[in-house]
Amino acid sequence: MYAIMLSLIIFTAPLEVARSADLIEIAALESRINEFTLKNGLHIIHYFDSSAPVVSVNVYYRVGSYDEQTGNTGISHMLEHMSFKHTDIYKPGDFDRILDSVGANNNGFTSTYYTGYYEELAKEHWELALKLEAARMHKCIFPDSEFESEHQVVAEERRLWDNRPNSTLWEQFEAMAYLVHPHRNPTIGWPDDVKNYTVEKVRNWYKKYYNPSNAVIVIAGDVPFEEVKAKVEKYYGRIKGIPVKRTDFYDIEPALAGERRLIIRKRVNVPTLVIGFPTPGIRDSFHSVGDVVAAILGGGRNSRLYRTLVIDSGIATSVSAWNEVECDPGILEILVTPKNESLIPRVENIILAELKRMTTEPVNTQELQRVKNQTLAAALFDRDDISDIAWFLATSQITAGNWRYFLQKIEKIEETTADQVLFFCNQYLTGERRIVGILLPDKEAQ
């Protein structure tokens, strides 16, 4: 019965009608979005959603590990910590005390391309978040006396990372994958750099990167556009904007000349295998095909590698794959948990054989359609939470210079053909151009 049902799902016309409705629903998102730029360069994006009396305020700065040099890695993250401490009128701890007292969820985070801060709170308090973030943008002071304890907190955060089982594998896999591109540096910073931060380094970083011209604000939720315009002008209009030219490393990484391989032994019970293939960045209109390829290879039980490695051969217990591309050229990564160490060569051979098949045979209609349907459904699911929408808007604006990027990517995936998948695999998943990382149990350490 269900085999028939599945074929009906795939080929019936009513589905096409419903599909169009879903696409229209996704496109309708645009009608809820407005944007404007202040004279000082601050760009504001507003998403209106009155379904709950809640507002999400998000301030993103164009600074992250992408901008850090050797010897100073992780400094954006250190600054993020220090920015919660002290401004002209707010004392250490005030940010959290004030926001906690109105029941706001708030936090900050640092990534490769941006440092973000957010507050999610009841709409009657949303202005408070805007006011606090304005202080963070231009009134932070970094007294010597407050630096060392936070420096130690960050050092402890770095140690937390060290003690996670796969952390060394991931960190060194990335460092091996990129010879020169800043993707090679961990956002939290290399241990010795973390040790050598000074308050002066933090002050300089703040001075250089935190200003309206280098920021994007996204306000999502139950607050009208006119009110947003007025309040943003009130709190940010007078802050001086100083344009920051970000160094462009898009093409800096030399082509991978051959396989790079890393084997780490550590006190773990379960081995891990990761294989990566360099893929194009977002300036290449072709890049979203990488997302489709990753989903076909390792997106759930129906994916090719799950079937071959977990179900058919039974030599692995889990498989996943994703295309790690946020802006500059990245890596399509395949992550496998082999049942044991001795099976790793077989796992690798099966993966390579499957990739070979991807370069010679077009993917079938059903698996391509599955990925498109999942992408479309996910786009609607993501609209359930204004924080998710805010994240998409802010990160698209920072990495692509255009908030519409995340919607355009959905359209691109929707238009992907089997021929494009075949071409992509031939371009990027062939030969010896791969990075292999293996984490093995260290028997002596057990």
Added chain:
Amino acid sequence: MKIYTRQLLVVLLGLIGNLFATMFFRDSLPNGLIILTYQDHRLPIVDISFVCRSGAVFDPEGKAGTASLCTDMLLRGTKKLSADSIAQILDFIGARYGTGTDFDRCFLNLRLLKKDLSLGLDILSEMVLEPAFPEDEFTRAQEQTLTSAQRAYDYPSALVAMEFDRLLFGKHRYSLPPRGDTATIRKITRDDLKNFHKTHFVPNNCFIVFVGAVDHEEIKNEVHRRFANWQPGPVSSPQSPETILPEKIRVKLITRKDMNQTYIQFGHPGISVFNNDLIATRLMSYILGGPPLSSRMGLAVREHGGLAYDVRCWFDRRLLPGAFRATVQTAKPKEAIEKMFTEIRRMHETGATKSELLKAQNYFTGSFPLSYSSNQGKLDRLSEIELYHYGIDWLERFPDLMRATTLQQVNETAKQHLHPDRYIMVIMGNVTKDELNLPDVEWVE
């Protein structure tokens, strides 16, 4: 024809503003299956959670992990559908789905587009009513669960928590994670899963929650059509753990020379969700060890001491009495432990202040609506309300209860439910007993 017992008509939730006013319904079938719906038509999506009220505490003796594996297997084949067919259909329509088990419940969640609701319900009902537990899928699921259990041992935080539970809860089911451990998972058989399903997956022990673009009347007919013939059965109660409050601190030290940080968890017996002090205890533990940047422990250990990235404490919220726990990860364990002990003693002896209580009340009342502003949040809240019998008016009552809690009540819970210096403690890292220099403790091997 009246086929439902309508327990409550409609509760109009004008909780956080008129715009949020949305319909919440609770019904039941004659066989006892509860149906909850929250109608919200702003998006063409539906979230469903099917919940069985028997969680891991009902695992057979020596076979911890049975409930979890049983629930996992619901996705892996029914009498009509193979595991592959289920995945093919659900993946093809872009649905998100998964199962989960904690000590108090097993659940199966499904998120799909409204247009696929009927198909999704067909599959969900088959998974719940007619799982096949196929041999090959069972073998695979057991292996995957074993790998997950082995991987958990690679995480110091998980290992410390497991050791703490083992020491505190002894032979009770709470002593092992809901998933079980490698020894118990290996002992589970297909028959164990079938028995668990037969015993606990009965309609009068289950409920189903719908949130999103649904109409309650339509939903109850859809549910009735698929579940009305499901026969009720006896429902049993779990055994409470017999925990002992130690006379002095009992410490287990696990030496790990490869670690550059020490992981610590300590605590003592706690309370259940049915305890009358639940709300006051939540306020008190929030003040003591809630947010790491502004709680008492957070200020002492992180903000002023620079000793840790994260430090916190809480009371487990479970059907049966759980634990009070405090955790920290630090390169300076002796200093961090001293500060955490001091803060617990201070809370026990002198309690919280008026202003601390007011801030905590504001936090809980202010953040509560945020926790159910999304469909996923509503699904979680409604599941909790039903599972713990909080009552259909809980979303309204919770902020009132928070606001009505007095300083005296909070401070009495600190006296009654905190037991300074009578902890079970697990320490893991590259540290020796001499370096820790903990006074008057019993070391556990």
